[in-house]
Amino acid sequence: MDWEVITKRLNHLLDTQRHGELRGALMMLNEVDIAEFLQTLDKDKLLMVFRILPKDISSDVFAYMDNEQRQMLIECISDTEIAKLVDDMFIDDAVDFLEELPASIVKRVLQNSDVKRRAIINQFLRYPDNSAGSIMTIEYCEFRSGTTVAQAMTELKGTGIDKETIYTLYIIDQKRQLIGTAPLRKLIMANDETVIDTFMETNVISVKTLDDQETVAETVRKYDLMSIPVVDTENRLVGIITVDDIVDVIEEENTEDFEKMAALLPSDSEYLKTNPVKLALNRIPWLLILMISATFTGIIITNYEGLLNSTTVGIILTSCIPMMMDTGGNCGAQASTLAIRGMALGEIEFKDILKVLWKELRVAVMVGFVLAAINFARLMLFSGESMTVAVASVVSVSMFLTVLFAKSIGCTLPMFAKKIHLDPALMASPLITTIVDACSLMILFSISTSVLGI
Amino acid sequence: MDWEVITKRLNHLLDTQRHGELRGALMMLNEVDIAEFLQTLDKDKLLMVFRILPKDISSDVFAYMDNEQRQMLIECISDTEIAKLVDDMFIDDAVDFLEELPASIVKRVLQNSDVKRRAIINQFLRYPDNSAGSIMTIEYCEFRSGTTVAQAMTELKGTGIDKETIYTLYIIDQKRQLIGTAPLRKLIMANDETVIDTFMETNVISVKTLDDQETVAETVRKYDLMSIPVVDTENRLVGIITVDDIVDVIEEENTEDFEKMAALLPSDSEYLKTNPVKLALNRIPWLLILMISATFTGIIITNYEGLLNSTTVGIILTSCIPMMMDTGGNCGAQASTLAIRGMALGEIEFKDILKVLWKELRVAVMVGFVLAAINFARLMLFSGESMTVAVASVVSVSMFLTVLFAKSIGCTLPMFAKKIHLDPALMASPLITTIVDACSLMILFSISTSVLGI
Numbered sequence: 001m002d003w004e005v006i007t008k009r010l011n012h013l014l015d016t017q018r019h020g021e022l023r024g025a026l027m028m029l030n031e032v033d034i035a036e037f038l039q040t041l042d043k044d045k046l047l048m049v050f051r052i053l054p055k056d057i058s059s060d061v062f063a064y065m066d067n068e069q070r071q072m073l074i075e076c077i078s079d080t081e082i083a084k085l086v087d088d089m090f091i092d093d094a095v096d097f098l099e100e101l102p103a104s105i106v107k108r109v110l111q112n113s114d115v116k117r118r119a120i121i122n123q124f125l126r127y128p129d130n131s132a133g134s135i136m137t138i139e140y141c142e143f144r145s146g147t148t149v150a151q152a153m154t155e156l157k158g159t160g161i162d163k164e165t166i167y168t169l170y171i172i173d174q175k176r177q178l179i180g181t182a183p184l185r186k187l188i189m190a191n192d193e194t195v196i197d198t199f200m201e202t203n204v205i206s207v208k209t210l211d212d213q214e215t216v217a218e219t220v221r222k223y224d225l226m227s228i229p230v231v232d233t234e235n236r237l238v239g240i241i242t243v244d245d246i247v248d249v250i251e252e253e254n255t256e257d258f259e260k261m262a263a264l265l266p267s268d269s270e271y272l273k274t275n276p277v278k279l280a281l282n283r284i285p286w287l288l289i290l291m292i293s294a295t296f297t298g299i300i301i302t303n304y305e306g307l308l309n310s311t312t313v314g315i316i317l318t319s320c321i322p323m324m325m326d327t328g329g330n331c332g333a334q335a336s337t338l339a340i341r342g343m344a345l346g347e348i349e350f351k352d353i354l355k356v357l358w359k360e361l362r363v364a365v366m367v368g369f370v371l372a373a374i375n376f377a378r379l380m381l382f383s384g385e386s387m388t389v390a391v392a393s394v395v396s397v398s399m400f401l402t403v404l405f406a407k408s409i410g411c412t413l414p415m416f417a418k419k420i421h422l423d424p425a426l427m428a429s430p431l432i433t434t435i436v437d438a439c440s441l442m443i444l445f446s447i448s449t450s451v452l453g454i
Numbered sequence: 455m456d457w458e459v460i461t462k463r464l465n466h467l468l469d470t471q472r473h474g475e476l477r478g479a480l481m482m483l484n485e486v487d488i489a490e491f492l493q494t495l496d497k498d499k500l501l502m503v504f505r506i507l508p509k510d511i512s513s514d515v516f517a518y519m520d521n522e523q524r525q526m527l528i529e530c531i532s533d534t535e536i537a538k539l540v541d542d543m544f545i546d547d548a549v550d551f552l553e554e555l556p557a558s559i560v561k562r563v564l565q566n567s568d569v570k571r572r573a574i575i576n577q578f579l580r581y582p583d584n585s586a587g588s589i590m591t592i593e594y595c596e597f598r599s600g601t602t603v604a605q606a607m608t609e610l611k612g613t614g615i616d617k618e619t620i621y622t623l624y625i626i627d628q629k630r631q632l633i634g635t636a637p638l639r640k641l642i643m644a645n646d647e648t649v650i651d652t653f654m655e656t657n658v659i660s661v662k663t664l665d666d667q668e669t670v671a672e673t674v675r676k677y678d679l680m681s682i683p684v685v686d687t688e689n690r691l692v693g694i695i696t697v698d699d700i701v702d703v704i705e706e707e708n709t710e711d712f713e714k715m716a717a718l719l720p721s722d723s724e725y726l727k728t729n730p731v732k733l734a735l736n737r738i739p740w741l742l743i744l745m746i747s748a749t750f751t752g753i754i755i756t757n758y759e760g761l762l763n764s765t766t767v768g769i770i771l772t773s774c775i776p777m778m779m780d781t782g783g784n785c786g787a788q789a790s791t792l793a794i795r796g797m798a799l800g801e802i803e804f805k806d807i808l809k810v811l812w813k814e815l816r817v818a819v820m821v822g823f824v825l826a827a828i829n830f831a832r833l834m835l836f837s838g839e840s841m842t843v844a845v846a847s848v849v850s851v852s853m854f855l856t857v858l859f860a861k862s863i864g865c866t867l868p869m870f871a872k873k874i875h876l877d878p879a880l881m882a883s884p885l886i887t888t889i890v891d892a893c894s895l896m897i898l899f900s901i902s903t904s905v906l907g908i
Contacts (some may be wrong), residue, residue: 032677166639167621185620210728223486224698244678254708255795262791263784271796280820283788294780298773313804315759319752319774322891326748330717332736337716342725366734437776
């Protein structure tokens with residue numbers, strides 16, 4: 001059924017106050033879809049529908065709602081209801097939620113949580129933003145070394161339903177150090193009296209609490225994991241991260257790279273929900289920096305005043321400025337994008353820099369030759385009588401050199417940026433255009449001056 | 455242990471021909487790491503090490519090797535070995551592998567596969583590239599409606615080890631139509647005589663075989679799924695896609711967007727492994743198109759020859775060309791990146807276009823005002839005596855209007871592109887810069903002409 005039809009029906013049930021039917025209809029939907037429906041409601045209706053929801057799914061729905069709506073809801077419901085909600089959520093969802101709330105509400109929420117859970121949440125809130133610790137969950141299944149299959153199965157049947165995943169079992173020793181993992185499938189296949197140590201995987205891939213979430217995502221992707229254990233500095237198991245959360249991390253990190261490469265300060269919030277002032281503030285810093293840098297390119301132009309004021313050749317060269325700048329910028333962007341992306345995916349490292357440069361130079365020679373040749377032909381064919389072979393050659397040779405320069409700087413700058421621990425996407429991409437602009441005009445003008453003798 | 459130390463030791467064992475120890479050492483490593491080690495070896499050593507590997511992990515390792523190496527290996531090993539390898543791989547991995555091979559080798563591989571498997575692989579190879587069908591796997595656990603928990607557990611114990619995931623069970627009716635799913639955890643918690651239908655989830659989220667992989671990834675991400683069933687046009691279950699494959703799809707789609715936004719033709723192959731000619735061919739088309747388009751901007755300049763040749767004001771305006779072009783381009787890129795990314799993440803749809811435009815206009819007014827004001831100050835303070843208030847005002851007002859124009863076109867063009875089923879990243883991003891360039895200069899020159907009366 002079409003989503004529009006569904007919301008129409010739900011709204012109809014809501015407007016005609018047929019709460020029993022509405023509840024029944026909602027129970028047919030996925031929690032994500034229910035949350036999406038709730039987004040469209042005003043405060044009063046939101047509260048009413050939320051209270052209609054069966055208790056066992058309301059905390060799941062709550063986890064999928066966006067922060068504005070959750071805050072609105074929190075303000076309306078009783079302290080007991082808040083406590084129930086937060087206690088029913090997985091720790092990582094609860095922490096995510098609390099991180100976005102004003103301090104006063106966090107306090108109110110925590111006061112209504114039970115003591116043990118409050119302690120855990122407080123500890124989570126202390127992990128730095130975007131660290132493995134801040135996105136992990138503690139709802140996993142751990143077993144002491146020496147547990148038998150029968151014991152493990154009994155325990156699973158008792159507690160498994162509250163765990164975020166029971167499909168990987170974590171085996172720890174006396175000191176709580178992680179010594180192995182076992183997939184649930186092996187437990188199911190094994191005999192009751194087998195000790196889990198016999199089939200556990202001892203070569204465990206784990207991350208540390210303070211590792212950046214980007215590192216976590218890279219590891220999970222590389223090894224095709226469904227979940228990854230998080231350990232403290234002494235290799236004690238403290239949590240796990242499941243791949244569904246990693247999918248969100250990957251999209252978040254990609255969005256950040258897209259934003260940085262477009263000269264935007266990264267932002268966590270959804271575009272349509274961000275207010276214009278905040279959007280403007282995210283954009284102005286880089287625009288200003290790049291605008292000021294572009295004036296240096298202007299200064300180069302001023303320095304060749306004599307050249308540009310010489311009537312016929314001057315106007316031809318001036319009219320080539322956009323083409324030189326754009327082509328240089330595009331060539332640089334192509335090379336830097338491939339380098340930045342290659343590093344993000346772990347395909348390129350700093351030690352490959354000479355290999356990359358050599359490859360880019362060969363590419364640049366081919367690309368530059370094609371562009372220069374076509375440009376030469378265009379200038380000779382379509383530019384009227386004032387065009388001479390000398391001028392067309394000067395422009396074409398400059399084009400060739402600009403491509404060479406743009407490709408070289410485009411691929412190496414991001415790699416150097418990463419080497420000195422600057423973000424390649426941030427440092428390299430918007431700056432490259434500006435650098436290439438200035439240099440392409442310098443190449444054009446200096447060759448013109450020396451060859452044409454103006 | 456450090457990866458460099460590990461490879462050093464492995465190489466030492468290999469060079470000194472201590473095959474038993476080498477085999478033991480390799481067994482301590484993850485399959486992904488073994489594949490990484492194999493990448494560093496030459497043909498002879500590769501073959502030797504590969505044959506040393508225990509048979510049960512060699513097909514996993516093979517699945518993680520890159521295509522060049524796999525092809526090298528395939529050429530050296532016997533037909534029986536090939537058949538064994540392909541038969542041991544999951545169907546989706548086997549198909550992935552075969553898709554990249556030359557037809558002659560595919561034929562040889564398929565001839566050595568068993569009849570049933572060959573039929574399945576052939577069917578998979580017929581699904582369009584990047585469709586759900588082409589990335590799905592058939593190794594899943596399905597049960598007829600009416601099966602009891604005890605029956606299901608027995609069946610799982612018998613066959614589960616060969617399934618890519620046993621953690622979601624798929625329930626089908628007499629016609630093989632998918633009627634529900636059940637997480638394994640519920641099976642474990644339930645009593646032996648319970649019928650699985652009683653706890654299955656009937657509101658199943660599935661995709662069709664011909665759906666684009668981007669759609670699949672979006673759905674999996676939205677609903678936080680660990681796997682998603684793939685059905686044919688009559689809702690019959692034909693396969694599943696697990697989230698670890700979705701992670702790769704997401705990165706692939708993101709890379710594609712990055713490439714398109716940098717005016718590159720998308721390419722599947724790793725940068726370092728692509729030959730320069732292919733890289734050059736991926737870059738030349740857009741560079742050419744954009745270079746030619748930039749000549750229109752040049753024509754605009756030529757049209758204002760009189761203005762630009764008037765000594766003092768002319769050179770000031772010429773020196774502002776890079777700044778106007780860069781700032782316009784950057785503003786456009788910011789807006790288009792947010793729109794393209796918002797659409798890719800499903801946060802923005804075409805129906806939001808007026809909301810987006812209205813937001814961008816407000817942002818543009820703020821950004822434009824700040825940039826224009828700072829630009830005015832800069833021109834008045836640092837430009838020497840030839841600068842007049844009139845000229846500085848003209849440049850600043852043009853800057854303001856350029857920002858307004860760039861933001862508007864930047865956010866709307868990608869949305870229109872998507873509306874008419876063109877790729878927003880491809881059509882919009884590189885073109886926007888070119889359009890904005892031309893228009894920003896037109897704004898600057900026409901205002902100059904009318905205000906300064908030249």
